[in-house]
Every structure is written in C-alpha cells, then in structure tokens.
Amino acid sequence: MNLPPLISQMLSKDFYPHAVTEPIALIQTHISFVLLTGKYAYKVKKPMNFGFLDFSTLEKRQFFCEEELRLNRRLAPDLYLQVLPITCNHDQFRFAENSEADVEYAIQMVQFPQENLLINLFEQGDLTVEHVQEIGKQLAKFHSLAETNEHIASFGTAVGLKAVADDNYACTNKYIGLAQTQSQLDLTRAYTDQCFIDNAALFSDRLIQGKIRECHGDLHLKNICLVDGEVQIFDCIEFNEPFRNTDVLYDASFLLMDLQYRGRRDLANAFLNTYLELTNDYKGVLLLPLFCSMRAYIRAKVTSFLLDDPNIPEPVKATAKQEATAYYNLAYQYTQPTVGKIFMMSGLSGSGKSTTAKALAQKHEAIHLRSDAIRKHLAGIDLMQRGDDELYTPEMTKRTYGELLSLGILLATHGFQVILDAKYDRQNLRSEVIAQANAHNIALEIIYCTADMETLRQRLSDRTQANSDIADATPDLLASQRFEEFTDAENVYLAANN
Numbered sequence: 001m002n003l004p005p006l007i008s009q010m011l012s013k014d015f016y017p018h019a020v021t022e023p024i025a026l027i028q029t030h031i032s033f034v035l036l037t038g039k040y041a042y043k044v045k046k047p048m049n050f051g052f053l054d055f056s057t058l059e060k061r062q063f064f065c066e067e068e069l070r071l072n073r074r075l076a077p078d079l080y081l082q083v084l085p086i087t088c089n090h091d092q093f094r095f096a097e098n099s100e101a102d103v104e105y106a107i108q109m110v111q112f113p114q115e116n117l118l119i120n121l122f123e124q125g126d127l128t129v130e131h132v133q134e135i136g137k138q139l140a141k142f143h144s145l146a147e148t149n150e151h152i153a154s155f156g157t158a159v160g161l162k163a164v165a166d167d168n169y170a171c172t173n174k175y176i177g178l179a180q181t182q183s184q185l186d187l188t189r190a191y192t193d194q195c196f197i198d199n200a201a202l203f204s205d206r207l208i209q210g211k212i213r214e215c216h217g218d219l220h221l222k223n224i225c226l227v228d229g230e231v232q233i234f235d236c237i238e239f240n241e242p243f244r245n246t247d248v249l250y251d252a253s254f255l256l257m258d259l260q261y262r263g264r265r266d267l268a269n270a271f272l273n274t275y276l277e278l279t280n281d282y283k284g285v286l287l288l289p290l291f292c293s294m295r296a297y298i299r300a301k302v303t304s305f306l307l308d309d310p311n312i313p314e315p316v317k318a319t320a321k322q323e324a325t326a327y328y329n330l331a332y333q334y335t336q337p338t339v340g341k342i343f344m345m346s347g348l349s350g351s352g353k354s355t356t357a358k359a360l361a362q363k364h365e366a367i368h369l370r371s372d373a374i375r376k377h378l379a380g381i382d383l384m385q386r387g388d389d390e391l392y393t394p395e396m397t398k399r400t401y402g403e404l405l406s407l408g409i410l411l412a413t414h415g416f417q418v419i420l421d422a423k424y425d426r427q428n429l430r431s432e433v434i435a436q437a438n439a440h441n442i443a444l445e446i447i448y449c450t451a452d453m454e455t456l457r458q459r460l461s462d463r464t465q466a467n468s469d470i471a472d473a474t475p476d477l478l479a480s481q482r483f484e485e486f487t488d489a490e491n492v493y494l495a496a497n498n
Contacts, residue, residue, distance in 0.1 A: 005091070006044070006086065006093050006103065006104055007033050010024070010093070011024050011026060012024070018037075020039075021038030024036065024037050030048070031046055031053060031055065031239075032044065032046060039110070039111060042106045042108055043109065044104060044106050045065065047061070052243070061104070061105055064238050065105045068236075069083055071214075071237075072236055072238075074236075075216065075234065078227065079109050079110050079227065080107065081109060081110065083106070084096075084097060084106050085097070086103050086104040086106060087102050088103045110227070116225045118221040118222075118224040118226070118231075119220075119221040121226070122221055122262065122264070127267065129362075131226075132255075132268075132274070133274045134231045136273075136275040137274060138233060139216075139219070139233070139252060139255075139275055140278035141278075142216070143213060143248040143251070143252075146214050148213045151245075152212060152214050155245040156203075156211070156247045156250075158196045158199070162193075162196045165294055168294070168297050168301050169188075169189050169297075173185075175307070178321065180324075180328035184329075184332050187332060188328075188331055188335055191290075191293070192294065192335075195289075195290040196290075199286065199287060205283075206247060211249070211284065212246065213248055215236075215248060216237070217240075217244040217246065217251065218235065218237050218243070219233065219252070220254055220255055221259075223236075247284075249281060249285075249287060249291060250291045250295075252272070253288060255268075256268050256288070257296050260292070260330070261296065261327065261330055268365075269361055269365050269366070270358075273358075273361055273368045277368070277470075280373070282367065282369070282407050282410075286410075286411075289334045292334045296331035297327070297331040299327045300327030304320075307321060337415060338415035338416070340411065340412030340413060340414065340418065340442055340443075341364075341417050341418070341445070342408050342409075342412050342420060342443070342444050342445070343366065343418070343419045343446075344424055344433050344445070344493075345422065345424065345449065346424040346446055346447065347448055347483070348423060348483055349423065349460060349477060349478065349481060350456035350457070350459040350463075350478070351449040351450050351456060352449045352451065352459075353422075354370060354469075354471070356449055360419060364417045366416070366417035367418050367419070369404055369408060370470070371400050371404055371420075371422035371423075372469075372472070374400050374404050374407075375396065375400040379396070383470040404420055405436060408433075412437075412440070413440050425481065425482070425483045426484050430446070430490055431489075431490075434489070434493065444493050445493060445495050446493045448494060460475045460477075461475050
C-alpha cells in the first residue's frame with residue numbers, strides 16, 4: 001500500500017509525544033486517514049476535491065479541521081480535543097503545538113473501541129430501545145440549541161431541498177438497468193416533485209418556525225458510539241453547508257431511514273416517538289415520507305458510485321450493487337400511499353395506557369401522541385416539570401384533548417397510524433373521536449386498560465417516587481377519577497382482547 005510519507009511516519013510510535021498501543025491501526029475513507037494509537041485517534045484530511053468537498057489546499061484543510069472541531073464539540077465535546085499543526089524538518093514530521101503548520105493539520109480525538117460503534121452493536125444484536133431513545137433525547141436538545149439565521153435558513157427552502165433531490169436523480173441516470181429501473185426512477189422523482197408542490201405552505205411555515213438549523217447532516221449508526229456507556233453522536237458534516245444546514249426533521253430522518261433499512265422498524269419508531277414527544281414537531285411528520293425517500297436515495301447514489309471505481313474488486317462491487325438496489329427500492333417504497341388508523345387508549349391513571357401504547361406504536365409504526373406531553377407543550381413548560389393547578393383546569397383539559405384529536409386526524413388522514421394516549425374516561429371525549437374518525441373515514445380501535453385500585457395506587461406511587469416520567473398523576477388523584485362505562489356504540493370499536 002503506497003502511503004504518503006507523513007502517514008507512514010504516523011504509523012510509527014516514534015512520531016508521538018505519548019505512549020501508543022502497537023500496532024497503530026490505520027482506517028482510510030475516501031476523504032481521510034484515521035490513525036488509532038490507543039488513547040488518541042488522529043484524523044488527517046486527504047488533499048481531495050470532489051466538488052461538494054474541497055480539501056485541495058493546506059489552508060482549506062486547516063479551515064475544515066477547525067470547522068470539524070467546532071461543529072462536533074456541540075454533540076461530542078469530550079471526544080474532540082484539538083487541531084494540531086504538523087511541520088517537517090529534514091524529512092521528519094512532528095506535531096508543532098505552538099507554531100503554524102507547513103505540511104498538514106490533524107484532529108486529535110479520544111479513541112474509543114471500534115466495537116462500541118452502534119453499527120457494530122447493531123450487528124451483534126446489542127442495540128436496544130434505550131440506546132435509540134437516548135439518541136432521540138440528545139438530538140431533540142441539540143436541534144433546539146443549534147444555530148439558525150437567515151443564511152442557514154436559505155438552505156432549507158422547498159426550492160433548496162428540491163435542488164438536492166434533483167441533483168441526486170441527475171447523478172443516477174447512468175445506473176438505470178444496473179441498480180434500478182427507469183420506471184422506478186420516474187415514479188420516485190414524480191412523487192418528490194409533487195410533494196414540494198403539495199407542501200409549499202408547510203415548508204414556508206417551517207422556515208418561519210426556525211426549523212432550518214445548522215444540523216449534523218450525517219446521522220446514522222456508523223457515526224454514533226458508546227463512550228463509558230453513554231451515547232455519543234460524532235462526525236457531522238463540516239465540509240458542505242447545504243448538507244448540514246437543513247430542516248431538523250430531514251436531519252433526524254437519516255437515522256430513521258437507516259434503522260428501517262436494516263429491518264429494525266421497532267427501533268426506528270422508538271427513536272422517532274422519543275424525538276417527536278420532546279420537540280412537539282408532529283405537524284412536520286407529514287414530510288417524513290419525502291425526507292426518508294430522499295435519504296434512502298442519497299445512500300443509493302453514494303453506494304452506486306462504487307460501481308464506477310476500477311480499483312474496487314468485483315465481489316465488493318457485487319455487494320455494492322445489491323445494497324444500491326435495496327436503497328433505490330426503499331426510496332421508492334416511501335412514496336407509496338398508506339392507510340391511516342387511530343388507536344384510542346382509555347383507562348384511569350396508572351392503568352398501563354402509555355406502556356401499552358409504546359409497545360403498540362413499535363408494532364404498528366404508529367405516532368404516539370401522549371396527552372401529558374401535549375398539555376405541557378401547550379402550556380410552554382418543560383416536559384419533566386410538574387404542572388400546577390392551572391395546567392389541569394377544565395379549560396386546559398379541553399384544549400389538550402382538542403389538540404390531541406386535531407393532530408390525530410391530521411396524521412391519520414395522511415396515512416399514518418396514530419395512538420391517542422389519554423384517559424378518555426368520559427363518553428363525550430370518546431364520542432368526539434368516534435365522530436371525527438367516521439367523518440374522515442378513518443379506521444378506529446379503542447384500547448381499554450384497567451387494573452384494580454391497589455395496583456393503580458402502587459404504580460402511581462412508584463412512578464412519582466422515581467420521577468422518571470412526564471405524567472403528573474399521583475395516587476391521591478385516583479379518588480376523584482371516575483370511568484364512564486362504554487356504550488353499545490363504543491363497544492363496536494373496542495379491541496378484541498379487551
């Protein structure tokens with residue numbers, strides 16, 4: 001393997017001012033060299049220019065090293081340490097911490113075991129719901145704090161995003177007959193074209209709402225790891241503003257698509273519902289089929305590029321062709337219409353509604369709407385903050401149930417499975433859901449949860465002491481709760497196992 005002299009020397013322990021673990025491992029991508037020395041990892045950018053990425057001069061590599069440090073410290077401050085200049089004297093390279101580089105720059109990072117990459121955990125069957133929920137929490141917080149301004153927002157217009165989709169389609173024409181068909185390409189492109197027309201108002205609203213931010217841009221399982229047991233998101237896009245400055249849901253849709261592509265739609269759903277509950281970005285869900293299709297198509301395009309490389313062995317190309325075909329198929333599948341449905345939870349506090357709803361959501365890939373979250377979003381308070389009496393006035397309860405139903409109808413009419421998770425202990429509340437579902441020709445199923453009073457009290461007591469859930473209900477509230485029995489008209493919609 002012909003390596004640049006600098007990289008050859010960086011493979012020797014004598015290069016480093018600290019102890020190393022030998023042999024030093026080298027990982028190459030098409031744009032970087034990464035050297036694993038034991039305690040630290042060092043990334044050196046290759047002097048490449050791909051159009052969308054330009055590392056062709058030392059000044060540009062310095063700039064993008066510093067950008068990589070700045071941007072990744074937002075999500076992984078403990079992983080990204082510093083940018084180190086490298087100098088050369090008599091053909092000997094060394095770090096020069098207090099001088100300008102005359103040769104190169106390297107990013108110093110904390111090294112973590114490669115088995116801790118989430119893609120490796122996934123392949124070992126060790127990726128859990130708790131892992132993806134933690135990612136959802138971190139991403140929701142990150143997006144709420146990420147920078148936005150007029151320049152950043154300019155990349156997230158419908159015109160800007162359509163340009164991304166159009167460029168992807170233009171780049172893949174030559175793979176027709178090799179990894180996808182002309183018909184599939186035409187149908188996928190027609191869908192995206194129509195989406196940008198149909199959702200013009202929604203795209204405008206998201207600009208106004210500040211949903212276009214300086215995001216991660218490359219959020220998938222290969223760019224997330226565990227460090228000391230904690231989830232760390234790293235390696236965001238530093239080299240291309242249009243890839244990074246985008247709609248927050250488009251950013252989140254990459255991991256959603258990645259998990260679905262790998263056959264774990266249950267984990268994808270757990271990630272999505274955690275993120276949505278914290279961000280309250282439920283109206284933006286209407287764009288997810290478009291966003292996921294675009295993400296899958298990008299992966300198809302990038303994988304297809306391997307088919308053009310004469311240095312890639314034929315067995316690797318064969319695998320790449322299969323993967324590209326699978327991604328093209330997935331991009332097309334996202335464009336297919338789906339039929340919505342509403343599941344209405346019902347039962348007193350502590351009866352297990354939310355636990356049942358979470359399992360139901362993962363089974364049916366449903367959007368889980370919790371009244372506890374909707375109520376606090378309407379009040380403008382943190383989800384983990386305990387609500388006062390004003391949060392539970394009859395007026396606020398009416399607003400909460402109204403918003404819950406409005407969102408449920410909106411999503412279900414656009415083909416999503418939706419769970420309305422609230423007590424629905426009153427006939428008038430249930431009858432309104434039934435009436436609206438019938439008016440919009442939406443299938444409805446009522447899931448009734450019940451338990452004896454001692455169990456209800458114990459569950460609420462345990463939950464209150466743990467302080468680990470957004471629900472505010474305490475055991476003393478049970479005395480004031482009364483469940484109105486289902487009418488004959490309602491019994492028609494009750495799930496068979498109730």
